[in-house]
Amino acid sequence: MALISPSRRLRRTPFSDGVEAAGVKAYTVYNRMLLPTMFRSIVEDYHHLKSAVQVWDVACERQIELRGPDAARLMQMLTPRDLSKMQMGQCFYVPIVDETGGMLNDPVAVKVAEDRWWISIADSDLLYWVKGLAYGYRLDVLVDEPDISPLAVQGPKADDLMAAVFGDGVRNVKFFRYGWFDFQGVSMAVARSGYSKQGGFEIYVDGTANGMPLWNALMEAGKSMDVHAGCPNLIERIEGGLLSYGNDMTRDNTPHEAGLGKFCSTQTAIGCVGRDALLRVAKEGPTQQIRAIEIDGGVPPCDRAWPLMAGGKRVGQVTSATNSPDYDTGVAIGMVKMTHWDEGTPLQVETPDGPRAATVHEKFWI
Numbered sequence: 001m002a003l004i005s006p007s008r009r010l011r012r013t014p015f016s017d018g019v020e021a022a023g024v025k026a027y028t029v030y031n032r033m034l035l036p037t038m039f040r041s042i043v044e045d046y047h048h049l050k051s052a053v054q055v056w057d058v059a060c061e062r063q064i065e066l067r068g069p070d071a072a073r074l075m076q077m078l079t080p081r082d083l084s085k086m087q088m089g090q091c092f093y094v095p096i097v098d099e100t101g102g103m104l105n106d107p108v109a110v111k112v113a114e115d116r117w118w119i120s121i122a123d124s125d126l127l128y129w130v131k132g133l134a135y136g137y138r139l140d141v142l143v144d145e146p147d148i149s150p151l152a153v154q155g156p157k158a159d160d161l162m163a164a165v166f167g168d169g170v171r172n173v174k175f176f177r178y179g180w181f182d183f184q185g186v187s188m189a190v191a192r193s194g195y196s197k198q199g200g201f202e203i204y205v206d207g208t209a210n211g212m213p214l215w216n217a218l219m220e221a222g223k224s225m226d227v228h229a230g231c232p233n234l235i236e237r238i239e240g241g242l243l244s245y246g247n248d249m250t251r252d253n254t255p256h257e258a259g260l261g262k263f264c265s266t267q268t269a270i271g272c273v274g275r276d277a278l279l280r281v282a283k284e285g286p287t288q289q290i291r292a293i294e295i296d297g298g299v300p301p302c303d304r305a306w307p308l309m310a311g312g313k314r315v316g317q318v319t320s321a322t323n324s325p326d327y328d329t330g331v332a333i334g335m336v337k338m339t340h341w342d343e344g345t346p347l348q349v350e351t352p353d354g355p356r357a358a359t360v361h362e363k364f365w366i
Ligand code: THG
Pocket: 061, 092, 093, 106, 107, 108, 120, 121, 122, 123, 150, 176, 193, 194, 195, 196, 202, 241, 242, 243
């Protein structure tokens, strides 16, 4: 494949120097920022993520900050998830929908204070939707993208590495909660979250100056734990059923189709955009939904939707796929019509390398 030409539009991150020194081999573009996708090889990175600990430059998980008296009201307008009981110190995975109930993003919302929220976005230009709502409703809130860059520490040894750098207190941070911890005199928000199923943390690094000092401190403290630079791993995230906005679901899908109905309390999410549309789909239920798809016989890289067929008719599509070393099969995420979404349903998937036998599963591998 050809190289990507660097330019100011394709933003570097506070950790890019560390990523390059670690020998990054491939990037993708996410929120107009560089996101590493491979260091040694996808398979080596995968085994290492599951056995040791990695430091990930996920600065591309950009923050939209809401600040002001109407911040909480605006946040609840954005999502059908009920935020009324959310406390400071909590993070919520929140579907964001438009007025038709179509998904615009699936970020992590961080409640920093009653009047201050961060929305840690997936790959879509959500800022303009949020600014438009704030302006259109004349809300008393500032909306912008501060230079706050998440750095993830993921893997079974993540607790030990984080304790070595931030102190033993980080061990007590619960899943999808965060606390403030000192690094070289700077207070940083440290959450137990991240885009893997191996456990770990995300540090919200404010500004560029603290980026490389923190990166280097983690690499130094982790030497005995075989720490390595890593990144969200394609195989591990498909095994774990972690969805990728723009790949596995788009504005054409409702949260219920994406399997995110459990994060919607549309009845009680008062004021949320798309409420009427979602109440309708929640009542009737989706007619297609995300499923784990097992594929026999090996799969090529997946850079477009692959049709899922049954008896010569299209019944869905595969949107992410790879080969799993640990499960010794092709693993995939797909959208399947309700007539064919039951556990064990045999299908055919049309890959660029030819048709493959596929099986629908109700649960993912991890
Ligand atoms: N962390 C932060 N920001 C992010 C991501 C992240 N922004 C972009 C992207 N990832 C947003 N998408 C997701 C998708 C899945 C999860 C988080 C963000 C996730 N899901 C868990 C799961 O499915 O098992 C659990 C969610 C829950 O139970 O609340 O973690 O990773 N900061």
